[in-house]
Amino acid sequence: MALPSKFSFNFSKFPEGGLILAIVVLGALLAVFGGSVQLPKFQNNAEGKQVRVFETRPDGQKVPAFVTVNKFLNARTLIQIAKDTSFFAIMAVGMTFVIITAGIDLSVGATYALASVCGALVLTHYGSSGGMGSVLVGILVTIGVGVLGGLANGTMIVAFNVHPFIITLGTMAIYRGIAFVQTNGQSIGGFPEQFRAFVRQEFNGLSLVPLIVMIIVMIIGGIFLSKMALGRKIYAIGGNEVASRYSGIRVGAVKILVYAISGLTAGIAAVLSLGYYGAGSSGDGQGYELNVIAAAVVGGASLIGGKGTALGALLGAVILQMISNGLVILNIPQNYSQIVIGLVVIAAVLFDQFNAWLANRRLLARTGRIKKEVLASSETPVSITPQTK
Numbered sequence: 001m002a003l004p005s006k007f008s009f010n011f012s013k014f015p016e017g018g019l020i021l022a023i024v025v026l027g028a029l030l031a032v033f034g035g036s037v038q039l040p041k042f043q044n045n046a047e048g049k050q051v052r053v054f055e056t057r058p059d060g061q062k063v064p065a066f067v068t069v070n071k072f073l074n075a076r077t078l079i080q081i082a083k084d085t086s087f088f089a090i091m092a093v094g095m096t097f098v099i100i101t102a103g104i105d106l107s108v109g110a111t112y113a114l115a116s117v118c119g120a121l122v123l124t125h126y127g128s129s130g131g132m133g134s135v136l137v138g139i140l141v142t143i144g145v146g147v148l149g150g151l152a153n154g155t156m157i158v159a160f161n162v163h164p165f166i167i168t169l170g171t172m173a174i175y176r177g178i179a180f181v182q183t184n185g186q187s188i189g190g191f192p193e194q195f196r197a198f199v200r201q202e203f204n205g206l207s208l209v210p211l212i213v214m215i216i217v218m219i220i221g222g223i224f225l226s227k228m229a230l231g232r233k234i235y236a237i238g239g240n241e242v243a244s245r246y247s248g249i250r251v252g253a254v255k256i257l258v259y260a261i262s263g264l265t266a267g268i269a270a271v272l273s274l275g276y277y278g279a280g281s282s283g284d285g286q287g288y289e290l291n292v293i294a295a296a297v298v299g300g301a302s303l304i305g306g307k308g309t310a311l312g313a314l315l316g317a318v319i320l321q322m323i324s325n326g327l328v329i330l331n332i333p334q335n336y337s338q339i340v341i342g343l344v345v346i347a348a349v350l351f352d353q354f355n356a357w358l359a360n361r362r363l364l365a366r367t368g369r370i371k372k373e374v375l376a377s378s379e380t381p382v383s384i385t386p387q388t389k
Helices: 017-033 075-100 108-126 132-160 164-183 193-199 208-227 229-239 241-246 251-277 288-298 310-329 334-379
Strands: 036-040 042-044 050-052 054-056 062-064 066-070
Touching: 017 310, 075 108, 075 208, 075 229, 075 251, 075 288, 075 310, 108 132, 108 164, 108 251, 108 288, 132 164, 132 193, 132 251, 193 208, 193 251, 208 229, 208 251, 208 310, 229 241, 229 251, 241 251, 288 310, 288 334, 310 334
Parallel strands: none
Antiparallel strands: 036 066, 042 050, 054 062
């Protein structure tokens, strides 16, 4: 028996609904099969800081107190997932812009590393006693290097008319090589304390700044894609580049822009990383390419272009981070994480292809019905009643 239409849900109007459902189901499975664990018990002291709780045994000896919690549904695990997701989700939003145009940016991890190293060199120059002015300079340099890296990618792709895979594969090696030369493979630290204190602000253990920045980037990216004319041009190029060019869209300029946006988000993530971890090195972002692209694809971005959302990229990053943490919760060796992520990406691409095939079948069926109706109406005899004078 079919449900009344008022109770039905149209996923075409909210495509991220399936991703949210996947997150809920995955969380439920981890909560059920993850088991429980004993964690140290904390409480807030008079100064508002969390301190360990001790309990007294019958013999008078004080021992640390523990509390039994679900391995997944506990504050520490959820906070860790939120923090780790924020870095990937920010870059996944920028990657979604690129993928919508049927492009790819393999250099996103290397751009992140180069921006991180350049920002670290500037911040280290001022030392731990540097003021807010030096912090702002370091932030601008970090983000600026990311944008320049993205602009270089987009410009070469458009100017040489070469597939993005080739260009970004080359710049991936170039950017990381430059970062290595600048640092000699060493980690760079010693930043102004104000910078680290600001980025590491917490509320009950939750890292506020990375989380807030992630949400802001997602909202701005979503508005840009769905509400602005330039966003519609990005979708149009991914849907049919030739038709977009004939319709007057400056395809080359738009392509350069989306790669600059990808570099911008890599720079923003690098700023947060520098502030949170307090160091930058040429090894930063190693392997991030797979995770960022995977988050965008799992979030609904189509590798053939024309489809993707900023919210989907964020939700895709959440799903991948839950899978990564889920392996730990289920006592599966972390070495298998890349294998699992690769399988998830393949499954997401196959699912996207299946949906495209299904949509084409429905379109053909609808077209066939319309043709039959037109033919049937044309074959209906027309009766003419003679007029009487």
